[in-house]
Amino acid sequence: MSQWQQQPGDRLIQDRTLRWNLAAWILFGLLPPAIAVLDASPARMCWMFGLLALIALCHTVVLTRPDTSVPSPRTYLAVLAVVLGAASYLLDGGAAFYVVSLPQFWLFTRTPSDAIGLSGAAAALTVFGGTLGQGWSPHFLTGNAVVTVVAYVAGVGLGLWVHRFVGQSKERQEQLASELSVTQEELAVAYQRQGAAEERERLAREIHDTLAQGFASIVVLAEAARAGVVSDPVRCAEQLTSIEQTARENLAEARVLVGSAPVSGVAAGSLAATLRRTLDRFVQDTGLTVTAELPDIDLDQRTRVALLRCTQESLANIRKHAGASTVGVVLSERPGGVELEITDDGRGFVVEESHGFGLDGMRRRLAELDGELAVTSSLGDGTLVLATLPTQSQD
Incomplete structure (x- = not known):
């Protein structure tokens, strides 16, 4: 033809x-x-x-x-x-x-x-x-x-x-x-690179919020235990117990990150109990006064994990930077959503000048769930962190 x-x-x-x-x-x-x-x-x-x-x-x-x-x-x-x-x-x-x-x-x-x-x-x-x-x-x-x-x-x-x-x-x-x-091949490569970049960012955020915070806690506790090994052996023993517990938690988180364990975070419906344990550990490690209002609220898995990570990051920042004596944590349910408020009476900081990985990581984590993070602080007046998330269906 x-x-x-x-x-x-x-x-x-x-x-x-x-x-x-x-x-x-x-x-x-x-x-x-x-x-x-x-x-x-x-x-x-x-x-x-x-x-x-x-x-x-x-x-x-x-x-x-x-x-x-x-x-x-x-x-x-x-x-x-x-x-x-x-x-x-x-x-x-x-x-x-x-x-x-x-x-x-x-x-x-x-x-x-x-x-x-x-x-x-x-x-x-x-x-x-x-x-x-x-x-x-x-x-x-x-x-x-x-x-x-x-x-x-x-x-x-x-x-x-x-x-x-x-x-x-x-x-x-x-x-x-x-x-x-050629354009399709370039798009495929671009999507692959974008996916790899997003995965690296996710892993970096997870490592920062879990392993890095745990190792920082272990370092602080180890230094304190070494200083009090002679003068306060009882306190030293408590700190060594905290080091062991933190190391075990880090090991569990590491197994999750490499895919050899189920998804970590919080068991179904147990966010309040998990936050209480986290705050008890924080009090034990730092000696600070913590007040908490933690009602039992049924939330989906991703929401529970996001709020737990925000709490852990906020407490780590308080420990490292705030110089506070009192910390308050309030979990509350709102129409169509849930709020987590964390306050301290520390030295505060200028929010506009803060570009740390922790705050940015919390914002991105909440944004993935259509949530928001509001940080209010000024020098000498302490800090308020407010995480807001819409209520999702149960997993």
């Missing part, structure tokens, strides 16, 4: 073009010669009907079985050229039949050279057949022969233009397909 017909993307256009060409060819190509010989001699009529039936059969086979047909499209066009010549002889001129059949030489060939050669041969046979049937005369030279030659020249010009246009369209299509493929 023709070069453009072989492209899968042009299948719809190809089918429509072939159907319209077939309809026009039957209506204006096959029917007029058949009608023209109805009043001719029986022999001429039989020959014409036989030729038309032959070429119609070949056309049907080529059209319905383009890849495995016998005859091949090239052979079919050669037969068509002969039929055009014979019909021109029987009709004493077949320029109209040739003009209607001319598009097939471009539709059923692979290259322009094949179309030009085969349509030229058909034009020559048409002129030759008409010459034999009508005889050489000035009338003939200005009639069917001239029309056939003009149609051939016009067909070659139009065919070359269409071939060039289709070729340029295919090149553009291939270029766009190549660019699309």
Whole structure:
């Protein structure tokens, strides 16, 4: 088939073009010669009907079985050229039949050279057949022969233009397909990098909120225990117990982070109990006064973990930076959400000048759940941390 017909993307256009060409060819190509010989001699009529039936059969086979047909499209066009010549002889001129059949030489060939050669041969046979049937005369030279030659020249010009246009369209299509493929690959790489970056950020936040805080607590407790090993052995023993417990918790968190344990955080419905244990440990390690209002609120797993991490980060900041003596923690349920408020009476800080990983990590963690973090503080007036989260369905 023709070069453009072989492209899968042009299948719809190809089918429509072939159907319209077939309809026009039957209506204006096959029917007029058949009608023209109805009043001719029986022999001429039989020959014409036989030729038309032959070429119609070949056309049907080529059209319905383009890849495995016998005859091949090239052979079919050669037969068509002969039929055009014979019909021109029987009709004493077949320029109209040739003009209607001319598009097939471009539709059923692979290259322009094949179309030009085969349509030229058909034009020559048409002129030759008409010459034999009508005889050489000035009338003939200005009639069917001239029309056939003009149609051939016009067909070659139009065919070359269409071939060039289709070729340029295919090149553009291939270029766009190549660019699309490259863009898809780049997007895939970008998504992969984005996913890796998000995973690294998540791991960094988890390590900071769990392992790093635990190790910092172990260091502080170890220093205190070493200083009081002689002067206050009872307190030293308590601190060593806290070190052991913190180390075990860190080990459990490490196993979670590497995927060898279930997701950590809080058991279902136990946020208040977990926060109480966390605050008891904080009091034991620091000696600070802590007041807490922790009602039992049923929350989904992600919300419980987020609030626990915010509490742990806030307590770690109080221990390291605040110099406070009193800490307050209030967990409360609001319409459509839950709030966690953590306050201290420490030295405070300028919120706008603070860009630590801990606060940013809390904001990002809450934002992932459509929550918000508000931090209010000023030098000498302590700090208030307010975490707000919408209520989610239970896991």
